[in-house]
Amino acid sequence: xxxxxxxxxxxxxxxxxxxxxxxxxxxxxxxxxxxxxxxxxxxxxxxxxxxxxxxxxxxxxxxxxxxxxxxxxxxxxxxxxxxxxxxxxxxxxxxxxxxxxxxxxxxxxxxxxxxxxxxxxxxxxxxxxxxxxxxxxxxxxxxxxxxxxxxxxxxxxxxxxxxxxxxxxxxxxxxxxxxxxxxxxxxxxxxxxxxxxxxxxxxxxxxxxxxxxxxxxxxxxxxxxxxxxxxxxxxxxxxxxxxxxxxxxxxxxxxxxxxxxxxxxxxxxxxxxxxxxxxxxxxxxxxxxxxxxxxxxxxxxxxxxxxxxxxxxxxxxxxxxxxxxxxxxxxxxxxxxxxxxxxxxxxxxxxxxxxxxxxxxxxxxxxxxxxxxxxxx
Ligand code: NAD
Numbered sequence: 001x002x003x004x005x006x007x008x009x010x011x012x013x014x015x016x017x018x019x020x021x022x023x024x025x026x027x028x029x030x031x032x033x034x035x036x037x038x039x040x041x042x043x044x045x046x047x048x049x050x051x052x053x054x055x056x057x058x059x060x061x062x063x064x065x066x067x068x069x070x071x072x073x074x075x076x077x078x079x080x081x082x083x084x085x086x087x088x089x090x091x092x093x094x095x096x097x098x099x100x101x102x103x104x105x106x107x108x109x110x111x112x113x114x115x116x117x118x119x120x121x122x123x124x125x126x127x128x129x130x131x132x133x134x135x136x137x138x139x140x141x142x143x144x145x146x147x148x149x150x151x152x153x154x155x156x157x158x159x160x161x162x163x164x165x166x167x168x169x170x171x172x173x174x175x176x177x178x179x180x181x182x183x184x185x186x187x188x189x190x191x192x193x194x195x196x197x198x199x200x201x202x203x204x205x206x207x208x209x210x211x212x213x214x215x216x217x218x219x220x221x222x223x224x225x226x227x228x229x230x231x232x233x234x235x236x237x238x239x240x241x242x243x244x245x246x247x248x249x250x251x252x253x254x255x256x257x258x259x260x261x262x263x264x265x266x267x268x269x270x271x272x273x274x275x276x277x278x279x280x281x282x283x284x285x286x287x288x289x290x291x292x293x294x295x296x297x298x299x300x301x302x303x304x305x306x307x308x309x310x311x312x313x314x315x316x317x318x319x320x321x322x323x324x325x326x327x328x329x330x331x332x333x334x335x336x337x338x339x340x341x342x343x344x345x346x347x348x349x350x351x352x353x354x355x356x357x358x359x360x361x362x363x364x365x366x367x368x369x370x371x372x373x374x375x376x377x
Contacts, residue, residue, distance in 0.1 A: 005035045006340070007071025009064040010042040013078045015318075017045030017325035020075040020096070022333040023056035029337065030057035039067045046325035068092075075336045079104055088116035091367060095339060097137060098122035098364065110365050117368040123339070125362045128230060132358050135338040139183045140331035145290060145320035146187030146261065150176075152320075153257040153288045154195060156306070156313050162196025173198045175254060178217065179272055179297060180261035181208040184290060188259045190215040197257070202248065204233050223247050228264070235264050245274060253280040258287045260297035268295030275299040283311025292316030 006029055008021045019042050021029075026036045036058040040050055050060045061067045068074065068087045076096040082105075088094075094113065098106075099122075113120055123137045133139065153176070154161055163173040176192040178185045181203040192199045193216035201212035201219050204226040209219045223243045228234030236244065252258065252273060262270050269291035278287070278299055289301035293316070300309045301316040308314070321328035342358060363371045 003033055003035050004072045005037060005070055006073045006075065007061075007067040008036065008038040008042050008058075009067050009074065009076050009080065009084075010039040011045070011077050012064070012081055015322060016077060017322045018077050018329045018332060019043045019046050019048060019325075020077050020329075020332060020336055022046070022048055022329050023052045023058075024330070025333040025337040026053060026058045027056040029340070034073075034340075035059070037061050037067055037070045039064050043329075045322075046329040048329070073340065075340070077332065079109060082109065082112060085109070085112040085116065085118070088113065088118050091117050091119075093119045093121070093343075095121045095123055095336065097124045099124050110370060113365055114368040114370070118365060119363065119367055120365040121339070121359070121362045122364050123335070123362065125364070126358060127361045128232075129357075135335045135342065135358070137332055137335045140335055141321040141328060142182070142184040142261075143187045144324050144328045144331065146184035146259075147191045148320040148323050149184070149259050149261070149288045149290050149317065150188050150191040150195065152315055152317055153192075153259055153286050156286045156288075156315060157257050158284045159256045160196075161192065174256040175200065176257045176259065177202065177220075177251065177255045178212075178259045178261065179203075180263070181205075181212040181217070181219075182261060182263070185259070185261040186211055186215050188261065189217045192257075192259075193217070200251065200255070202251075203262075204236070204244075205231075207231070220248075220251055230265075232265050233262070235267055235270065244272070245277075248272070249277050249280065252277045253282075255281070256285055258285070258298075259290065260287065261290045262297050263291060263294065269297050271295075271297065271299065273298040278312050278314070279310055281310075281312045284313075285311075286313045286315065288315045288317065290317065290320070293318045 038053045038058045040060050068084045073093045079096050126132050126136050159174045161174045164171040174197045176197040177200045178188045179202050181201045189199050199217045201217035204222050206225055212219050224240045226234045287298050289298040291297040292301045293303035300307050301314050303316045304318045306315045
């Protein structure tokens with residue numbers, strides 16, 4: 001096999017500071033016989049300089065256009081800008097997140113990539129199996145997001161998280177509720193605990209209780225269990241929503257900070273914290289709605305904005321992983337390296353979806369042919 005060229009574009013989505021490959025993985029790829037070309041400044045947002053990439057064995061190209069024209073394999077955080085697709089080398093392989101890009105015209109993107117006989121792998125379609133964990137970008141980025149959400153909540157809160165015993169008296173610990181105890185939620189619980197808060201958790205999956213308790217939360221056992229396929233939650237019926245509302249309302253009113261992380265695959269995020277719940281909270285309470293840009297778990301939340309309602313501060317952060325760009329890029333980069341390794345193991349030609357369940361689940365375009373209905377939810 002001739003030496004393949006991996007190209008790393010500079011991310012162009014607004015406020016995106018991550019980069020898909022960091023110098024450590026560049027070095028490992030070069031050691032494995034690949035060439036790597038990196039767009040000038042691609043790592044700047046995450047504090048990796050062009051010189052760092054060069055020292056790792058990469059060549060620096062002046063622009064994303066030059067990277068795309070040089071590369072056979074293009075790992076990225078977000079889909080490429082549409083005009084770049086016309087410059088792809090024939091048979092190029094693209095790896096990036098798919099659902100992250102809300103404004104993408106998915107059909108046009110795939111049609112344009114197909115004209116170059118390209119393959120597209122959606123990294124956020126990786127199955128949530130034990131075997132796939134080491135290349136799961138959703139998990140790695142959710143871990144960063146869960147950590148940062150708690151820091152955002154702590155920063156906004158007029159309380160302190162730990163219990164403090166001082167000469168002036170004792171301050172009780174903040175009461176923090178994490179709604180949704182998946183990957184982001186578990187990291188949020190652990191982080192809030194480390195800051196000294198009294199942490200509560202709520203979820204509708206049975207397994208979530210043991211997970212949440214293992215990282216230090218007191219679990220608010222839901223009156224409704226609603227498990228869907230593949231270990232995920234399912235959407236609730238109206239009757240179930242009513243039961244949950246009755247159950248949660250009293251708890252919510254007691255909290256100083258709430259972090260919401262709930263998602264149901266393929267659907268807008270479920271609305272859990274309702275207007276009347278917020279109106280029953282104490283002024284100065286904070287809600288960080290991690291689902292603000294996918295439908296919102298919380299009434300009044302708006303992506304990218306902080307809204308104050310009746311003294312309750314409701315934050316709708318967008319792209320939290322990008323706010324810890326070094327950590328998030330390092331983890332993303334390891335996921336990409338592992339994905340490339342898997343592709344190489346599955347097929348020397350680097351893209352044979354039928355050979356492997358992970359490649360099969362993620363491949364949405366294979367050498368110019370749509371593989372299956374893709375999800376853009
Ligand atoms: P997710 O992002 O889809 O959802 C976040 C959490 O919200 C989930 O825990 C879900 O149960 C919860 N939720 C949904 N609707 C809710 C509602 N109405 N009320 C309260 N909570 C609600 O989930 P995720 O973080 O991707 O994880 C989902 C599952 O997949 C977990 O069991 C996790 O351990 C598992 N997982 C496995 C792997 C792996 O093995 N590779 C990787 C990641 C996640």
